[in-house]
Amino acid sequence: MSKTTPQTVNDYIKIIDETKRDSFEKLRNTIIKNLPKGFEECINYNMPSYVVPLKTYPKGYHCDTKLPLPFLSIAAQKNFIALYHMGLYANKELYEWFVAEYPKHCKSKLDAGKSCIRFKKTDDIPYELIKELIKKMNVKDWIALYEKSFLK
Secondary structure: OOOOOOOOHHHHHHOOOHHHHHHHHHHHHHHHHHOOOOOEEEEEOOEEEEEEOOOOOOOOEOOEOOOOEEEEEEEEOOOOEEEEEHHHHHOHHHHHHHHHHHHHHOOOOOOEOOOEEEEOOHHHOOHHHHHHHHHOOOHHHHHHHHHHHHOO
């Protein structure tokens, strides 16, 4: 990955290492095809992100209210592709569901943080599981969960 700051998702894809590009694009397409209506794709925090736009949620993100409310992001890092899903961080039941389902879709051990799932082997990305995960939360549900979890 280059040190260049991408302005568009296509700019981001152009600077991804060739060994990760196809898998990254397949992950992006999986997200786009299954993302509930109302989320928008943009560059947020220098990576492709899927957000609740300010026109829908004018309060914005509490960390920087000029930014749209983040929901999901993807990044091609040096040693892995990452999926950041804020719903996994905010919803314990959703996280537990994902952890239980993961071994049914992947041979490799789950490598996850609070909202980050790292895929070191690009041929082991569980696209079908990610498809299911993405469909589990719509914009209205995410805003309600966000306000309950982060705006105390």
